[in-house]
Amino acid sequence: xxxxxxxxxxxxxxxxxxxPELVEITLRSLQVTVTAVVIASxxxxxxxxxxxxxxxxxxxxxxxxxxxxMGLPPVVVGLIxxxxxxxxxxxxxxxxxxxxxxxxxxxxxxxxxxxxxxxHQALRDLWAExxxxxxxxxxxxxxxxxxxxxxxxRALLTACLAGFGxxxxxxxxxxxxxxxxxxxxxxxTTAIALETGKGNFSLALGLxxxxxxxxxxxxxxxxxxxxxERSTLW
Amino acid sequence: xxxSIFPLQIKGVEVKQRGVRLIGPVDLExxxxxxxxxxxxxxxxxxxxxxxxxxxxxxxxxxLKWAVPExxxxxxxxxxxxxxxxxxRSVTECIAYALIVTGVSRAQARNAAREYATxxxxxxxxxxxxxxxxxxxxxKLALAxxxxxxxxxxxxxEPCANLDGRATREIETILGEVRSTSTRIVMATHDLxxxxxxxxxxxxxxxxxxxxxxxxxxxxxxxxxxxxxxxxGGQIVE
Numbered sequence: 001x002x003x004x005x006x007x008x009x010x011x012x013x014x015x016x017x018x019x020p021e022l023v024e025i026t027l028r029s030l031q032v033t034v035t036a037v038v039i040a041s042x043x044x045x046x047x048x049x050x051x052x053x054x055x056x057x058x059x060x061x062x063x064x065x066x067x068x069x070m071g072l073p074p075v076v077v078g079l080i081x082x083x084x085x086x087x088x089x090x091x092x093x094x095x096x097x098x099x100x101x102x103x104x105x106x107x108x109x110x111x112x113x114x115x116x117x118x119x120h121q122a123l124r125d126l127w128a129e130x131x132x133x134x135x136x137x138x139x140x141x142x143x144x145x146x147x148x149x150x151x152x153x154r155a156l157l158t159a160c161l162a163g164f165g166x167x168x169x170x171x172x173x174x175x176x177x178x179x180x181x182x183x184x185x186x187x188x189t190t191a192i193a194l195e196t197g198k199g200n201f202s203l204a205l206g207l208x209x210x211x212x213x214x215x216x217x218x219x220x221x222x223x224x225x226x227x228x229e230r231s232t233l234w
Numbered sequence: 235x236x237x238s239i240f241p242l243q244i245k246g247v248e249v250k251q252r253g254v255r256l257i258g259p260v261d262l263e264x265x266x267x268x269x270x271x272x273x274x275x276x277x278x279x280x281x282x283x284x285x286x287x288x289x290x291x292x293x294x295x296x297x298l299k300w301a302v303p304e305x306x307x308x309x310x311x312x313x314x315x316x317x318x319x320x321x322x323r324s325v326t327e328c329i330a331y332a333l334i335v336t337g338v339s340r341a342q343a344r345n346a347a348r349e350y351a352t353x354x355x356x357x358x359x360x361x362x363x364x365x366x367x368x369x370x371x372x373x374k375l376a377l378a379x380x381x382x383x384x385x386x387x388x389x390x391x392e393p394c395a396n397l398d399g400r401a402t403r404e405i406e407t408i409l410g411e412v413r414s415t416s417t418r419i420v421m422a423t424h425d426l427x428x429x430x431x432x433x434x435x436x437x438x439x440x441x442x443x444x445x446x447x448x449x450x451x452x453x454x455x456x457x458x459x460x461x462x463x464x465x466x467g468g469q470i471v472e
Contacts, residue, residue: 129319130319130321132290132313132315132319133315133318133319133321135290136288136290136311136312136313136315137331137332137335138308138309138335138336139335140335143335147321147331151321151322151323153322
């Protein structure tokens with residue numbers, strides 16, 4: 001209880017004084033996570049819509065694999081990306097290991113199946129509702145996918161926010177591929193892990209509260225901007 | 235000048251779904267003019283026949299041929315569903331969508347949408363979300379969305395089901411106006427009164443088969459089959 005209250009006080013103090021280290025770590029967390037979620041959404045949303053609209057042999061298996069990939073162990077993802085990006089790996093020449101780019105790649109791999117799977121489930125129901133209309137209007141497959149993405153924008157926003165939630169709280173993979181290097185790849189989650197390891201619980205808790213507050217604030221801001229829950233009819 | 239898609243020739247067509255026969259065998263020919271009412275009790279195959287003609291379902295047997303290739307036919311048809319799908323957009327955007335997907339610019343499509351919305355009596359609701367419209371207004375929107383593409387044939391699947399008398403009259407007035415243009419109308423209903431008011435000719439269906447095809451006058455004054463007589467007499471036909 002003592003640690004919790006000290007953590008809260010630490011978080012409040014660092015936020016109020018705009019502690020440079022906290023600001024830097026927070027901005028890096030946001031930069032890595034937002035970039036990863038944007039890329040994962042650009043891949044996952046159309047993929048989910050495409051799977052909802054198209055019928056092909058093996059579709060069920062593809063969906064089952066996609067759903068299974070939602071539970072990808074981040075540490076394994078981190079390990080595989082580490083091997084791929086390490087000097088002896090096939091992409092070692094790019095020199096991306098222990099950079100924010102490597103962390104973004106890891107988060108994209110972790111988050112894309114989650115966004116695609118949630119998007120697919122939401123758009124599958126929407127497709128059932130819109131199927132006859134869109135076929136009747138003689139739309140192309142591309143138009144159907146685009147229409148579903150627009151019509152299902154609320155549900156897809158939720159998919160993106162779920163992806164953001166998973167990415168911002170991720171620690172295993174980015175610790176491995178980012179290395180938790182001070183002033184380079186340290187983000188909120190890896191900083192929390194580091195401070196916990198050092199026994200500095202109040203600072204770790206303070207960073208944790210900042211992380212939770214950040215996640216809630218971003219969700220609220222997006223919901224507010226997109227007018228979610230104000231009307232179910234748009 | 236767009237080529238006429240008529241006549242439609244249906245020969246020995248059967249439609250099955252998961253092994254269950256929905257309609258057939260059906261033989262009929264549809265000309266370029268008039269308002270045909272597809273009449274029959276619930277489950278007689280009216281909707282399936284309309285969906286077959288519109289290309290939403292495929293026959294397992296027989297042939298269905300229009301005068302022009304199928305790709306051209308699809309652009310010349312429109313369908314108003316019994317429960318119209320309301321997109322999560324404004325009334326104007328919902329109607330304009332039907333034109334935008336054909337390649338018409340958004341500005342042009344919106345202008346046309348406002349014109350058609352006004353024509354069907356939705357001028358007061360142009361910017362409202364389509365989802366908040368009443369049942370009758372939703373059907374009017376669906377009609378405007380269908381008519382904006384100036385189809386040669388318009389399929390209507392029980393457009394007045396669940397509507398009150400006033401909304402039904404408004405829809406029928408719009409259909410009367412559509413009829414005065416060159417648009418062919420094929421409409422399914424089980425409402426005898428509506429069939430008497432609108433029909434020029436009647437397709438009477440029972441159990442997936444067309445039992446009678448005749449002019450409205452002949453059908454109502456002198457039905458040929460026992461099922462039609464029973465149906466017109468208010469008896470339950472299965």
